Amino acid sequence: MNRRYNDLTFNMVTLKLLYRCPLLTVFIAFIVASSGISCSHSRHKAQILSDAEILASEHPDSALAILEAIDPSDLKADSLKAKLYYLKAYGHMKRNRSMISDSLISFAHDFYRGKEIVRDIRSGAALAWYKFWVGDTPGSIAMLDSLTRLSGVPDSLMVEVLRIRVLLGTSEYQGRQIIPLAKRLYRHETDTLRKMEAKYMLLAGYEYAGEIDSALYLVNELIDYARSHQWGDKQFLFMVEQAQLLTEAGRDGESDRLVSEIFSKAGPDNAAADLLHFQYALNALNRGDVSRAARHIAIADSLAYKMRGDDDPYFRSYSNLLHAMIDFKQTGRIKLMHINGLNNRQSERFNRMKASQWESERGALHQQNRALELKAESRQKTVIILIVSLAAILVLGGSAWIIRTRRQRERDNEERIEALQKMVDEYKSAPAQNVETPNPSTLRSIMLKQLGIIKMVAETPTEQNREMLRKISSIDGETNGELVDWEKVFEMIDSLYSGFYSKLHRQYGELLTPREEQIIVLMTAGFSTKEISVITGQTTSTVYVRKSSIRKKLGVPEKEDIVVFLKNSDKD
DSSP: OHHHHHHHHHHHHHHHHHHHOHHHHHHHHHHHHHHHHHHHHHHHHHHHHHHHHHHHTTOHHHHHHHHTTOOGGGOOSHHHHHHHHHHHHHHHHHTTOOOTTOTTHHHHHHHHTTTOHHHHHHHHHHHHHHHHHTTOHHHHHHHHHHHHTOSSOOHHHHHHHHHHHHHHHHHTTOOTTHHHHHHHHHHHOOSHHHHHHHHHHHHHHHHHTTOHHHHHHHHHHHHHHHHHTTOHHHHHHHHHHHHHHHHHTTOHHHHHHHHHHHHHHHOTTOTTHHHHHHHHHHHHHHTTOHHHHHHHHHHHHHHHHHHHTTOOHHHHHHHHHHHHHHHHHHHSSOOHHHHHHHHHHHHHHHHHHHHHHHHHHHHHHHHHHHHHHHHHHHHHHHHHHHHHHHHHHHHHHHHHHHHHHHHHHHHHHHHHHHHHHHHHHHHHHSOOOOTTSOOHHHHHHHHHHHOHHHHHHHHOOOHHHHHHHHHHTOTTOOOSSOSSOHHHHHHHHHHHTTSHHHHHHHHHTTTSOHHHHHHHHHHHTTOOHHHHHHHHTOOHHHHHHHHHHHHHHHTOOTTSOHHHHHHHHHHO
16 A cells, blocks of 8 residues: 555656656657667567568578668667678578678677577578688588587478588598488488488598498489489489499499490580590590590590680699699600699689688678777767766656655644644633743743744734744744744743753753753643744754654653653652
């Protein structure tokens, strides 16, 4: 009940304050409106990010298009920033786009690590792919390996990690490392085409591990499956792979026959014609037929340039190596031009990687600088908001204190006026007193007479006189000088109560203040607390405080009357 009353009182005070202070009302309205706009803006951005996340896995292009509409500087919450960086990097990874600008994926992964498993795993995979893009292949592999070792990850998530890890392993010619991972991937894949891709990567693992028989077994399965399902393009690719595996197994004649079969079915200008002639050249060189090897490598070079131009570092690297070996067989010498060609191709690859890394570092630095700028702006805004909020609190608190103080003074003054009116009524109704033979009632009458303004109010209770009375007991609570001749009061107290004041002053004058002596004297004469407050010009609460001080100074027990205690002490 008290709580509800206090809440109601506070609300009434607040309403009055706002009514009396229109500028404060406008200020508070501005804060509320600004907060509402900010919250609405944040909710809108959060909804856009949620929509993009729904599309990210199956429709990354659509997700990326949505994300382009978001300015990172508009996002204040770390949760929204992390979500944006994660979704952008994840979309780039899914579409195999450049990830040079995705350096802040590390921030997103740190934010989600150990919290939300889907975002934790996917942001980790995106971070690994980013590392690969900037040339940190060992770091990328280590990151992916750590993800594959996690427990409790749903198959639908783990398969994404395994797919990237095995693909990266094959690009680095890993064998033993990727075989168990490729097997896991094959078990987890549910899509038929994806399972074929997993088996093909397992085949590559066996090849790089030197287990050619296992690789041939798998490629035969893949060829049979593609043939039975009439996947001509897949069958073609698997047969090209089979020809290469036969060469690796030392079965050059079988490889040549398979290459011829492929040419007969796919034609002389098929998509892998340069690689097939390269295979002819390699088989011929292995059998010691150098002239045949030279003829087929020349054809392969011509076809590669015709189909892909001079921008095929993969083929050119192998071509230069094979040229060097053929020249050595023919002349017994190694030509520098072929070594230079091989080195140049490697240099080009290295330079592209370094350029990519430099661009990434520059982009990361730019992003970091921007992040620091945003952080500084955010801190500045936060400080301003705190200062404004503190000022608002101080204004509200100060205004509430003023209202509370004003109310308390009004209540005190009402009590003083009430007591004063009671004393006036007593004065009007009291019979004439004999001053020569004083008694307690005589004292009250004399004191009332000393309050000239009270006598005037009693005789002529006009509104003007009452206003004068209110001024004496004003809200400020201050009076100029004493309303009572205390020396005469003390003399009368001594006359009425056997020298009470003189004894009090003599015994406790060094302990008690003049105000405290006045209060004790009036208490002795039978004046109430309210009446004492009127006569002494103090608030009722002040009188109570002084009474408590008197008790402590004189050692009066809590429940014992102060006047009785003093009289008993005098007897002792």
